Each structure stands twice: as structure tokens, then as C-alpha cells.
Amino acid sequence: MSAHNHDHGHDAHEHHHKDTFITKYIFSIDHKMISKQYLITGIIMGIIGVGMSMLFRMQLAWPEESFKIFSFFLGERMAPGGVMNNETYLALVTIHGTIMVFFVLTAGLSGTFSNLLIPLQIGARDMASGFLNMVSYWLFFLSSVVMVISLFVESGPASAGWTIYPPLSALPQAMSGSGTGMTLWLVSMAIFIASSLLGSLNYIVTVINLRTKGMSMTRLPLTVWAFFITAIIGVISFPVLLSAALMLIMDRSFGTSFFLSDIYIAGEVLHYQGGSPVLFEHLFWFLGHPEVYIVLLPALGITSEIIATNSRKPIFGYRAMIMSIIAIAFLSTIVWGHHMFISGMNPFLGSVFTFTTLLIAIPSAVKAFNYITTLWKGNLQLNPAMLFSIGLVSTFITGGLTGIILGDSTLDINVHDTYFVVAHFHLVMGISALYGMFAGIYHWFPRMFGRMLNKNLGYVHFWVTAVCAYGVFFPMHFIGMAGLPRRYYTNTNFPLFDDLQNVNVIITTFALVGGAFQLVFLWNFFHSIFYGKKSVQNPWKSNTLEWTAPVEHMHGNWPGDLPEVHRWPYDYSKPGHDDDFVPQNVPMKPGEEVLHH
């Protein structure tokens, strides 16, 4: 964008500086550029994370074969002669989990869309602090770099599972991945958490302080509500993980005993005394469970917005949606113990956590039913973004329902840490959040790049992904209920599980096809940035403020005054209006009534 746009700025952004390549594309403080930086970094990390899952799925389906592709990607050291070794397998699942949960679905999803949409949808010129926003992105970038570097250290990357339970993660004697690789993992996560906290604080302050005239909290789009509450959960829970990580670093490097006690390993007794790994589990899951919602709520917010816009209908139960976001956020901080029913903690706590956990099903059910009701008697515009949103509701229901089993301590005894868990959380948070991210990209791509994504490629992308996602994770429930533990490099040592092998082959086939078809998306994405059809200002005929800003990006978002808000964001197909949408900045007609509450 050129300098002339600055002439129209009416606030702090008025200063006349010339954008150089570096200030515009690299150390930018413009939220729109930062959001693109988050997205592209997230996509690159996503390619690494998904790629890893393809490799270990091949290992699980054909454990007795050797693949040249293994040594091609992993090198001769980790996969000698095309045979993946057992530590490499654990390294792959660990880094896959870490990258997907934190780098793709936390930073990539929340970072991208909170940054893009909060200022644009509340009618602000930028984030409260553009500088902190920039620092936040570059810390995220740095943590990604450290994580990627950790893949190349001699002793291998962290391999103790993404939950890095000590003592396994604390003792290099316990596995080689717990050496330098683990140190880098912890350093990377510490930087990541700093980035996430700066980002979250910025989002919270921006939403509270910078809403434009008329934008009361009950006129906020549900996207902004979701990002806002997500940021609050992040600020509450991420510091706890940071402290756990720091204590683990102390145990590893400075001889403290926070998490370690009575250990005999490698032929000697270690000095640790009095600590408890169970403490680490508590601290980890105090973040770990809210993290599920840090990942999921933004996706649900995006879905709410897209389903309403493309149904040409108000979202059903706006206030109930807000209440359920808040209820989910609150409950999410008091359910972490359901990951620990059989950790050795007092079984009475198990009862308490079963109770709080199953309560979450109520606001979740409300959300699901509200989405379905929003579709009812709509005029559905089945754009790729809409398909991914409907897909999200579908996987959210399928995956959420099995939570009723896992949240029940009695049933968890036998399915804990089996593939049943893997199937459950991949559907309810992995696939659902990924669908939310895709939906967001298809919907706001024109807003980000001023061009349209190719819809036919989008349709192909969605339908193949949808079929493959169910193909992968639906049968997986059954091998979990058969008792197959997760994180087994191969189950050939258990004749008991021999009859699960053909299921594994089916799962892997779906995974490979689904993974390959993400290339369609990547091509569409990168090609359309440069060659896509030019977008009009409001392609989806949406009500929210971001579509009232000019297609060309500019500092300060709007030339001239900030838009003023006169109504809630969901006046779609409102009786008394000719168009089936009424943007938020359109004043109420004389005598027009508010038809929602």
C-alpha cells in the first residue's frame, strides 16, 4: 500500500513514515501483516507436523516393511536402511503433537485470526500495542526456529510425548531424546509462552478499550467473543505451564527435586528426593486442558460467524452462545484432573473431576444445537468456508460425544491412553480446530490478500479431507476399545493385537490420501496470493465491520473516520430490509425494532 493512505489517518497512526521492505514485511507493527506472518509460519509448521504423522502412520500400518522415504526424510541415523527405529517413532509423535497443538492450532489459528479480526471487527485502527504485537510474533517465530533446530541435534529431538512427563523427560539416561533435544523443547516452549502471553494481553486490552462507537459487548461478533475469552484462558493457564517448564529445567540442570524422587537408573541411585511426577501432571494439565479450548474456541467463533453469514440468518441464540463460551472457559479450568484419573492421585478427586468434566457437555450441546438451528430454514450459501464450518460441527459432535466415555473415571480405567483417546481428541479438537482454521482461511482470504481462493479446489479439498478424517479416526475408536495402547512403535510383539493390523492399514491409507490432498490447499493458497481473482470489498455480503474497510490494506484500516456501529452483527434477512444483510454500520431505520435479545 502506498503512502497516500496515511493522509486519512485520524489518530496516532497519522505519523508520516515511509514503509521500507523491512518495516512493511518483516518487522511490521500492522496487525494485518502480523496476522499473515502468523498464518504463513503456522502453515509451514503444519506441513512439518502433518508430514511427520504420515511417516509414523506408515510405520504403524506396515511395521515390517522398510521405506526409502523414511531415510530420505529422517536420515540414515534415525531410519537406517529405511527402517524407522523405535526412538525415532517416539520423537515423531512427540514433535507432531507439540507442533500441531501449539504452533499450528494455537499460534497459527488464534494468532492469525485474533490479529486480523479483533481490530477490524471492533472498529479499531490497530491493536492496543502494535509494538508488543510485533514482539509477540517474532518470539513465536524464534520459538518455531528453536523447535525446528531441535529436530537436528545429535541425540534426537524430545521424545517423551507432547506431555513431557518427568522423570522420562528429565533424565537423559531414560531416553536419548531427553538430552539436548528436550532442553531445546523447553526453551522453545518458554519463548512460545512469552509470545502467547504478550499476544493474549494485547487482545484483551484491545477488545476492552478500543471498540468503536456503538460497539457494546453485546454487539460484538461471536468471533471476537471467542478470541477474547480464549485470550483470558491463555493468560490464566499458560503461566502455569511456564512455571512447570522452569521447574523441569531446574530439575534437569540444577539438581532440584520438584518432580523427581527415589530414582534408580543406569545402574545408580540418583540424589533426587521428595518430588513428585504427579505434581508435574497437575501443573501440565492445568494448562493442558484449557489448551484444548484455547485451540477450539477460536475455531467455534469463526464457525459461528461463517455459519450465520452463509446461512443468511442470525446466529441462533446469540446470548446463549456467549454464555456457553464463558461457561466452557470457566469449566475448562477445573477439569484438568480427568487426564489423571489413574495417575495415583486420590480417587476421591477422580469423582470431583468426573462431575465437572461431564458438566462441560451441557454448554457444548447448546452450541451444537444452536448451530444446527441456525441452518434450519436458512438460504445456505455453500462456499468452501461454509462446508468446513458444517464439517466442524459434525466432527465436534462425533468427537465430543466420546468425551462422555473418557470423562467418566470408571470407563477411563480401561480406555485411558489407548487409541480411543487418540481418536477422541483428534476429532474433537484436532480436526475440528483444523476445519475452523481452514474455514477462516477460505472466508477471510479476500480480506487478507485482496484476492479470492479458487472455490472448486476448495470443494475438492473439503470433501476429500472430510471423508479421510472420518476414515482415519472412526475405526481408530475400535482399536482403542480393543485395548491397544497409544505410543507403541509397533504391536507386532503382541499376538493379541494381530487382528488390529488390517484396521491400521485402512487408517493409514485414509491418512495418506487425506494428507496428500492438503497439497491441493497449499497450491490454491500460495497460487491465489499472487494470481487469484481480485476480490470485491464484501464478497460474502457480510455484516461485520472488516468488510467495510477498503480491499487495499492501509495503516489504520479505514480512511477517514472509524465506522460507527448501530446494530448487532447478525441482521441477516431481517424483515423490512430489501437486502438479506444489514451491515453493523447501517443506522436503524426510523421505527425499526430490535428483533433479538
Next chain:
Amino acid sequence: MTTFLILTVVVLLAVALWQLTKIFDLTQVGGGNVNDTQIANDNDNKVNGYLMFAFLGFIYLTTILCLLNYSDLPLIGDAASEHGPQVDNLMVISLVLIFIVQTITQALLHYFAFKYRGRQGQKALYFADNNKLEFIWSIIPAIVLAGLILYGLYAWTNIMFVDEKDEQDAIVIELYAQQFKWEARYAGADNVLGKANVRYIEGVNNLGVDLSDPNAQDDFTAPELHIPKGKRVVFKMRSQDVLHSAYMPHFRAQMNCVPGMVTSFSFVPTMTTAEMREKPAMIAKVSNINAIRAKKSEKLVADGQTALDPYTFDYLLLCNKICGASHYNMQMKIVVDTPEEYAAWLKENSAKTIVQAVKTAAEEAKASETPAATSKDTSSTAGKDTTVVAQAEPKH
């Protein structure tokens, strides 16, 4: 073979992709409003609306196929412990409930997506909220969940909080975990385990039993777990290095082993190994597995390798918490005996106490030390094998 398969998949993928794009392209023609704005038009809505409906069929089909082909896999029914049927009951209730809700909600979601697909000129209904509806779908899940929670908590309390009286007549066995093997320590005649700590680990006393503890004098260890049918067994679990999880799926039992603390789980086995082998479902499962193994063996033999042994069922204790490189192969056989068989087994094994083994080892060491004072390291070998990071199984 695999290369061929992969190639086929790649080719099929390419063809499918080409076909799909072509189908979507064709739908653009003659749709009335030909446009290249990349925004869904009536034709897109129609095609994708129908696909939504078809997708509902796909979900149902996947469910039915999975139920038909895999319904014998889940561990439901034939539980080998007293509390097992309770767990299975709750599981069945939950699964049926989930199945019903899933069937209905997916039908509504996808049917609406199909039914209300956009058409030009059609206007959506402005329907922003309805307190009654929202109340209904908050209260119904609440009631259903209340039922599940109550049943769940009742079962959980039964399983985890055992009456003191029951616990008193129970057999106490320690499950000792280390990278990457299990050991069982029996409490001997006094039914009280001697004190133990990793700091006592030395030589053959690889569980770190306090040899001076009077209760430890009759403790003995076994590499395979024997328990009698019909008697409560209390497992006291310890780990010497990292977290492990003692998972006994057929007994619906699992508990983590945590270094620095003793965890416990108890159950009453209700079916001997022999009885379990005779269950019709188990016979079917084992013969299926053996058919699979026979097929695999044919291939192995053709490649000049040894055939796989046929499989007979045994209860297993698995490690179910990631514990290092060879986590995937940390297992111990569990044998449920009749009380008589168990008594015989005890008689045979209880004489080999830990105290006795330590004494014998010391004497042997002394005897070999006198002629040549070089074999100093014999006493420290016991712990050593745990340090060796197991290598990947050789592949063919």
C-alpha cells in the same frame, strides 16, 4: 508390492482430483449465472447440498461397516474381574446413548445443509432466539448426564474404595516397573510386603527391599504374575525410574506406577486363564488371529525365515504410559489359577526368597573372589541391563 500399492494410490489420487475438478467445472456451465467470482452460486449450492446429504450416508455407512467388521474387537463382555461387568455395563449404556445422539444430530445437521441449500430469490427465516428451545436442549443433556454421572461415580467408588474388611483378607502383591520389564513381589506367608526403597538396590536385590525388615524375610519375586480366581488381590505398584502404567485390559484395571510413591489397585479375578480360553468369543478371536499369523508365516517361510508360533491366549500386563524406547514391548504374562493351582505354585516358588537369593549371591561372590580378585563387578550386573537402550527389532 508396497511400492506398487503406493504408485497405484498416487495414480488414483491424481485421476480422482482431475475428475473432481472437472465435475465442479462442468457444474458451472448452464447454471444460469455463470460467474468466476469464486463465490458459491446456485449450482455450487446444489452440488454441495447433495454431497452433504451423501456425506450423511457416508457417516452412517462407516458406522455400520465398523460395527459389522470390528464389533468383536472392543473389550466388552467376558470381563475377568468382579468389577468388570459394571464397567462394561456403563460402557454399553454410554455407547448406545452416544450412538443415538450421533445418529440424530448428524442427520439434522446434514439434512438441513441439503434441504436449505441456497437458491437465488429464496429468503431465510429471521429466527434469532427462542428461550423455550434453548431451555429444552440445556435441560435434556443435564438430566441424561446426571444419570451417567451418578452411575459412573457409584461404580468408581465401588472399584477404588474397597472395604477394609475385604482388603484384610486380600493377597498383597507388588508390581515393580522398570525400563522395560515388570516384576512381581509376593508378600509371602505373613502377607505383608517388606519395606523397600531404590536406595537398597544392590546386586540381586534389584527391587531395593530392606533386608533387615522382618516383614521382608519371606518376600519373593516372580517374572510372571500368578493370581488365584475368586480372591481379592491388592496390587501395590512401584517404579524405579520413570512413569509406567500397569494396564490389565481383560480385568478392566489400570494404574500408573510412579517413582517415589506407592500406588494401588485391587480387583477380584473371576475367570482362570483356562476358563477364558474356553469362552466362545475368545476361541473365535484366537482362531482369527491364528489364521492371520498362518498367512503371515507362509510369506515368512517363502522368504526363508522362521514361521510365527501359533497364538494361545494369555492375560497380559502391559505398560501403558510412554516410558522410553522399548515401551512398546514392556509386558508380563498374567496367569489366573484355580485356588489349588495357586497354592501349588506358591509352594514351589515361595522358598526362593529375596533374602535367600542375596545370601547365595554373596557366598558365590566370596567363593569366586578367593582365587582371583578380578570378578568384582558380579554384584553390580543386576541393574545394568536396564540401562541398555533396546534396539529396534530386526526387520526383514
